[in-house]
Amino acid sequence: MSAVPEFPAYDPGFAAAAKGHRDTTGLPGFLGVEMSDVGPGRMRFSLEVRPELMNPFGVLHGGVISALADHALGAVCYPVIPQGTWAATTEYKLNLLAPVREGTVEAEAEIVSMTMRMAVVRIDIRNGDRLVALVQGTVVLKPPKG
Amino acid sequence: MSAVPEFPAYDPGFAAAAKGHRDTTGLPGFLGVEMSDVGPGRMRFSLEVRPELMNPFGVLHGGVISALADHALGAVCYPVIPQGTWAATTEYKLNLLAPVREGTVEAEAEIVSMTMRMAVVRIDIRNGDRLVALVQGTVVLKPPKG
């Protein structure tokens, strides 16, 4: 009773090159997002909790979690779609389960369903061994024009 | 790195009595929802696709899926909360992945996170071995008054 989609376009070379990549600019750079692992239809990210990311109550700002989620939703699609196709996150839903105060946040994204035009992705976000957020969202796949 | 909550209040007797239960009245009766399996923090439901549940395009009405989801969100909580507590679904999100035309629909609900006041539940819905819907929602747990 498997429901896992297959990913014929998965590019292990892309994956090997991407692993360990850490953004240094833009929002992902500010957050300190590192792509820590990648496989066909799944990708793992981590970021270190640091003072600049907290809210005034000493808790990781929820927007850090949601921005990490947004980033992961699109990124997990790239190794399994044709080159030149654009993965545009169109909607997602986030449940924040527990406050994060220190340590590392890890997001495990998985493509649960994929057609030519759309991927549906779930993300589990943990702080140590505690589940702190759950995400479910849709990415529209736009082939290159012309 | 387990994130599965424990369920000290789980009542195997309740579970044994509930298994195989089929609603005959109300909306679950109209849909023909049967509780086909139950465990600590998880519950499985099934319903047979029949002509009365189709839309004019010959596809199972999406409302059947969403009503089944709503039903499952609350029901999965009862075997693991104190007697007299009310499990009120407060919100959920549903992705419909593929049309259903015949056979059986099976919903597997799992409590992913639970506190004294709230449970967060995910549901995978299948038609045969195809995943046809994904649900993520919140149930508020209301202790008995007085």
Added chain:
Amino acid sequence: MSAVPEFPAYDPGFAAAAKGHRDTTGLPGFLGVEMSDVGPGRMRFSLEVRPELMNPFGVLHGGVISALADHALGAVCYPVIPQGTWAATTEYKLNLLAPVREGTVEAEAEIVSMTMRMAVVRIDIRNGDRLVALVQGTVVLKPPKG
């Protein structure tokens, strides 16, 4: 600062014919859904609360609300899309705000954003003058094949 999309394909004849339509079969028939009003990019539905739609706690089954929402999401699109195009609800999110015990439930659906391929719709659901549910969802527009 208007954000309301325009609907050049709106068909007032369709609208006039549809108004007052009440499904007698299928899930909408069981629920007793009536289309009470229609305009460009908006549609209103109502259903009467009756014993068969309640849950064992004497409250309208949440699945009635969600099925009504699913129905409205697709239906509101038909008067404003080309004939033969299929409006397939692909995802939505529902907040249940208050229990419903009697009277009428009215759902006001509005297309908030529309492209050639996709409509995003919000629905406000009331019981008398109380807001009882809020919906936000996406409908994929599929042109006829061939």
Added chain:
Amino acid sequence: MSAVPEFPAYDPGFAAAAKGHRDTTGLPGFLGVEMSDVGPGRMRFSLEVRPELMNPFGVLHGGVISALADHALGAVCYPVIPQGTWAATTEYKLNLLAPVREGTVEAEAEIVSMTMRMAVVRIDIRNGDRLVALVQGTVVLKPPKG
């Protein structure tokens, strides 16, 4: 047929002091979030699009929108809840409608439903006169301990 909740705890003094406030630290500081207007049960925020907030495709990173949304969900509650109560965003859903390339992003947050324990909030996000994102979410209100 009004559904707008009343806000007896609304503090116009708080509102007057907050208006025009611009975070300079943390994630809101990095984003450049300014609270541009406030009223009972509603709050408006703006941020300037700048190169550091773009993704590699020259489009505002979706995480900027979602982080702004997360920020607004909690913030809109503070002027209408008792002092010392904590407004913790527990879940939300976001539809991204159109890419943002330049100018200003404005988020208008409105509390649509509020009880002692929970607020449900909708946010419309615009770029100029174009609607670019829609949000619907839940904030849990936690009274001070002891």
